[in-house]
Amino acid sequence: MKYWFLSLSILFIKEVWGECGYASCPTPEPGYLNIHIVPHTHDDVGWLKTVDQYYYGYKNNIQRAGVQYIIDSVIQELLKDPARRFIYVESAFFWRWWGEQDLTMKETVRELVNEGRLEFISGGWSMNDEAAAHYSAIIDNMAIGIKFLQEEFGECGRPKIGWQIDPFGHSREYANILAKFGFDGLFLGRIDYADKDKRKSTKSMEMIWKAGEGGADGELFTGVNHNNYSPPPGFCFDTLCTDVIMDNKLLEDYNLDAKLEEFKAFATLQSNAYATNNIMLTMGEDFNYQDANMWYKNLDKLMKYMAEGKEEHKMNLFYSTPSCYLKAVKEANVELPSKTDDFFPYASDPHAYWTGYFTSRPALKGMIRKANSLLQACKQVEAKSAATEEDPRLMVAKRSVAVNQHHDAVTGTAKQHVTDDYYLGLHRGMEACHQIVTDALNDPSSACVVNEWCPLLNISQCAFTESRDAFTTVVYNPTPRTESFYVRLPVVDSVEYTIKDTADTENNVAYQVNPIPETVQIIPGRDSKARFELVFVAKVPALESRNFLIVKGTKAYTGIKKMDMKNSGKFRKVSIGNKMNQIEVEASDAEHYKIKLRSGEVKVEMGFSWYTPAVGDNSEWEKRASGAYIFRPNGTNSVPIGDPTGIQLYKGPLYDELHAFYNDWISQIMRTYHTPDNPMYNAVEMEWLVGPIPIENGGKEVVMEYSTADINSEDTFYTDSNGRGLIKRVRNFRETWDLDLTEPISANYYPLNSRIGIRDTSNDLWVMTDRSEGASSMKSGQVEVMVHRRLLFDDAFGVGEALNEEAFGTGLVVRGTHRVLLCGKNCDLESSVVAEQMFAQPVLQFGEACFKDFIDSIHNYREPEKEKKSLELPQTLKLLSMEKYAKSQILVRLENLNPVGGEVVPVNLDELFPGQTITSITKRTLDGNKDREEVYRARMNWTNNYYHPTHDNRIPRYDVYGKKSENSQLYIKNVNGKLIHRSGDFTVNIDAGFIETYLVTLQ
Structure with missing residues (x-):
């Protein structure tokens, strides 16, 4: 009865006071410059402090910021005057605050939302990055935030506007995603300084972004804020600022008249950059409004005194929101330009290209990608469970991945202690997912429980598989078709194994035992006795799991052949590979080797190099240092690492493998598979290991290079957009303005989430990645991908720390994977399929070897399996x-x-x-x-x-x-x-x- 009464009261208030959304907007006045005053706060979901510290206002010695006080204060000020407005963005913080409120406060806030006085903008769990975030994670980040707002506030809580005011460049796919949400518009803060100057001069700060498929369904109004998201200079009325309006003429420091003139001058300047008689002033900054009274009291004064001279200066000020501003622009019915490319790379001045963060903290980026892949599989498993409601543990995983899409998380631009907190959250989310998978895949009536997972397989470490002579591995396939996966498990000895699949016990599962390179065995922090990897082929039906019983034998494994580079004391040329790809190795002298990848007539040379970072005190543009955000090499050429000094080649029944050792901090494993019935294995696998990076001369920024004289790509290359679709890039060129090439390397770097490619009229070369990285093509026939960076100087854009990651007392070592695909002309689809297979990795769980239960499961399982029709959707x-x-x-x-x-x-x-x-x-x-x-x-x-x-x-x-x-x-x-x-x-x-x-x- 109580809730029924509250519902009626809310409906009554809505009828009396008006509606939310466009219906609640103030009406601009013709003949005036209509100035939309938009109070807002920008609350980073982690940056200089952790999410918890920001919410509670802890460790204010680092940064004065307490989000709970911001929301408390704003609500109280909104209640004082129905004309006041406020927008809020980050659902991760509002969700926390909302959970602490009593029923009365919740009713009050719902009234404010229903009246359009408090409006949610964007609505994502965090304000996600647009360069290093994968599109699936972006969708999830936005979806869980919007769902929370919609469930609590109904239609009035559903955002209509995107608000990407702080990310460091903007992707076309993100705009497409918002369009597919049904959003009406998007407002941006940061675009290239030269692009912005051109747009201001041509009144093209607002446009229609033709961002995606579906004609009008993929188009989105996009506006660039004049001052990023800050207030006009001299008009920041916050406890964190020093500005104030002193309107008492008896005071010595009376400044009202001067302030009004300053304001009119700025408003006129801004209006000259826009096509309608409306402008939007963003009245807020980072973590502003902890004492909202200061802001509103001064803004009220500003509007009051400007109104007194309204007929003279023809300016009409009122509280507004971005959606109300958009409505006014729409009703002005002016002709707007369109845009088809994106806003990368972003430069804030001629020597500050924000392209370093495409790669910064590659270990975190790799873990985020794995957590996102696991989350998608976890959601599938949970969706098929018998429970009618969503498992609460799943929200732990969803929130951890969503938080890490924040534009200071996946970007690698937070302080180290905050990054450590991001790692912890990801681990907890992944653990929650594995618990859900365990519950779903285990038979409650069976004594054979598979409930272990190995989070350190990325460094070939798993205590469970290393310490047992027999164990069970469960492989879950998250793709909608039967797929074969090469499962890699660390083991101690190179001996024979017997591997049985519950669905096919008549035949042993094919496997191979390969040595783990010593460079992997000595990774700092690796606590493992494993010197080998047991690799077997797991064929698993769509959206199902398979149990594999693995039993260690006693005989030495003889299935692999180690190839010698010497023949009768002389060096020779050898090759390994399959029908599609050959890896050729030739000794250039007694200590160096040349490696080439051949497919047909195309040969590709591969190697490593580094850029020496610029150092400086950042006091001037020319003294900008390379840092967490900025990539600024000292010079125009990278420094080659040189040819490998050690080579080991292995031929086996499943795949061939090459171990290349370049120096004491760079090594590589290259693989070609013999039976690649999964498209992912058509490409050559490049497993790289980099670190600890030496730090003399300020550090290094390490790239992998792929070069061929057989593909004449000229100035053109292609990169993905958030892992989806491709954008054509042209070296030293911008579509909408003339580029001043002050930084010839970093100005040509672009973000990639999944792939980069070059082509000519006959052939394509594609490189697919297992995490977000920065990349370019600096000359025809060449692709380079930055894989790791370690720096000793900060770039002075706020984080206040050098990007000098360490672990276990030394520089961070990172291990990752590329896949290289050489194919015929225009194999966009093939590269896309490989990239998707790299993302949709199987989920592995482990348990004891329960022989009786295993045999029983065979007898109970085999006949139904033969009758069951498996889901088989195409690779596309x-x-x-x-x-x-x-x-x-x-x-x-x-x-x-x-x-x-x-x-x-x-x-x-x-x-x-x-x-x-x-x-x-x-x-x-x-x-x-x-x-x-x-x-x-x-x-x-x-x-x-x-x-x-x-x-x-x-x-x-x-x-x-x-x-x-x-x-x-x-x-x-x-x-x-x-x-x-x-x-x-x-x-x-x-x-x-x-x-x-x-x-x-x-x-």
């Missing part, structure tokens, strides 16, 4: 996510990897839920929280409000409910907008290049 179809959304409802995202305009992929959703009955499916926005047709119908249409100066490549608008079958009409739409099947078949068609999101309701 990605199951982006599958997760519980609400009781009896599963959210499914499917992506067609084919290029736009390519092959349509049909998917029968029934096959994703064997043994269950689907009652309906509903198409949702990409975030999954809203009916897509409803949102798209209400979305702002900018079709007649923009132009492109050179071209118009719009794709026709995509049918909201997909294409109909050629043979029959599969769906009809009922009154609730749901899809119900007519022919007894829940087949949906996924257009090439599209992600489709479905809410599946089960019986």
Whole structure:
């Protein structure tokens, strides 16, 4: 009864005081410069302090910041005047604050939201980075924040505007993601200084970003803030600032008249950069409004005194929000330019290119990628469980990955103690996921429990597999097709093994035992006796697991052949590989070796080099140091490491392997697989090990180079956008302004999440990565990827520490993987499939070898397995996510990897839920929280409000409910907008290049 009364009271207030959203916006006045005053705070989800420290206001000796006090203070000030507005962004903080409030306060806040006085903008758990964040993690980060806001505040809590005011450059895919959420606009803070100057002079600070597939569905209004997100100079009215309006003429320091003139001058200056008679002033900064009274009291004065001279200066000030400002721009109906590329790289001055953070803290970036991959698998497993509600442990994992998408987390630009906290959160999230997987994959009636996981497999360490003569390994396949994976497990001895699969006990599973290079064995902190890796092929059906019983034998393993580079005392040329790829090794002298990768007629040379970082005190542009944010090499050429001084080659039944040793801090393993029935193994595997990086001369920035004289790529190369789609890059060129090449290396560096490629009329070369890295092509036929950096100087952009990562008393050692694909012309799709396979790694769990239970499971399992039809979707179809959304409802995202305009992929959703009955499916926005047709119908249409100066490549608008079958009409739409099947078949068609999101309701 109490809640019923509260609901009625909220509805009553909404009727009396007005509505949220555009309906609550103040009306601009024609004939005036309408100045939208937007109070806001920017609250980093970790940077100089940890998330907990920022929320509670702990360790203010590092930074004066306490988010709980900001929200407390703002709410109280909003209640004093219904004209006041405020926007809030970071859901991770608001969720914490909301959980501490009583029912009365929650009702009060809901009233403010319903009246449009408190508005949530963007809504992500964190304000994610756009360079180093993978698109799947971005979607999750935004989706969980929006879901929280929508559940607590209804439609008034759902954001309509993106607010990316602090990330260091902006990606096209992120804009596409927001468009697919149904957002109406996006506001940016940081773009290249030269780009911004050009836009100001041409009144093109606002545009329509043609960011993605689907014509208007992939377009988004985008505005660049005049002053990033800071207030006008002299108008920061916070406890962290020194500005104030003194309006008493009896005071010695009276400054009202001067302040009003300053304000009018700035407003006029800003208005000259925009196309309408509206401008937006961002009144806030980092962790502002801990005493909101200071801000509002001075802003009230400013608006009061400006109103008194309104007819003279023709300026109309009022409290507003970004959405209200966007509404005013839309209603002005001016012609806006369009944009098709992205905003990378970002430079804040001629010698400060923010391209170092593309690679900074590569170990953290690698762990974030693995945690995200595990999370997607974990959500699948949990979605198939019998529980009707989402497992609370899953939210631990979701939040940990979301926090790490923050623009000072995945970027590697936080202080070391904060980074340590990010690592801890990721580990806890991964542990929670493994617990969920354990519960789902184990038979409660069985004594054979598989409940261990090995978090240090990245350094070939696993105490469980090393200490047992027999054990069980469970392999879960997160892809929607049967897949074969090469599973690598650390073991102590090179002996024979017997490996059995529960689904095929008549044949032993193929395996190979390879030595672990000594450079891996001596990684600082590695506590392992393993000197070998047991590698076996695990063939696992789609979205299922397989148990493998592994028993150690006593005979020495003889299945591998070590190749000698000498023949009768003379050095020779040898090769290893398969039909597609050959690795050729030739001794250049007694101590050095040349390595080339050959595929057909194309040869690629591979090696390492480093850039010497610029050092300086940052007092002037020319004295800028390379740091966590900035990549600024001292010179225009990298320093080659040289050819390897040691080579070991091994040929085995499953794959061939080359160990190359360059010096005491760089080594490499190259592999070619003999039976690559998984597309990932078509590419050559490059496992690199770098560190501890020597720190003389200020440190080093290490790159891997791939060079070929057989591909004439000229000035062009291609990089992904957040791991999805490709953007054409042209060396020393910008699409929208003339580039002043003050930093010829870093100005040509771009972020990559999954791949970089070059091509000519005959061949392609692609390099796929296992984490986010910075990369470029500095000359024709060459690709370079920065893998690690260690620096002794700070770049003076706030973090206050040099990027000098250490672990176990020495410089950080990092181990990672590239895959190199040589293929025919325009093999975008092939490289995309390999990149996706690298992301969707199997989940491994371990347990004791339970022989009786294993044999019993064989007898009970074999016959049903023969009858069961396995899910087999094509390699071009990605199951982006599958997760519980609400009781009896599963959210499914499917992506067609084919290029736009390519092959349509049909998917029968029934096959994703064997043994269950689907009652309906509903198409949702990409975030999954809203009916897509409803949102798209209400979305702002900018079709007649923009132009492109050179071209118009719009794709026709995509049918909201997909294409109909050629043979029959599969769906009809009922009154609730749901899809119900007519022919007894829940087949949906996924257009090439599209992600489709479905809410599946089960019986």
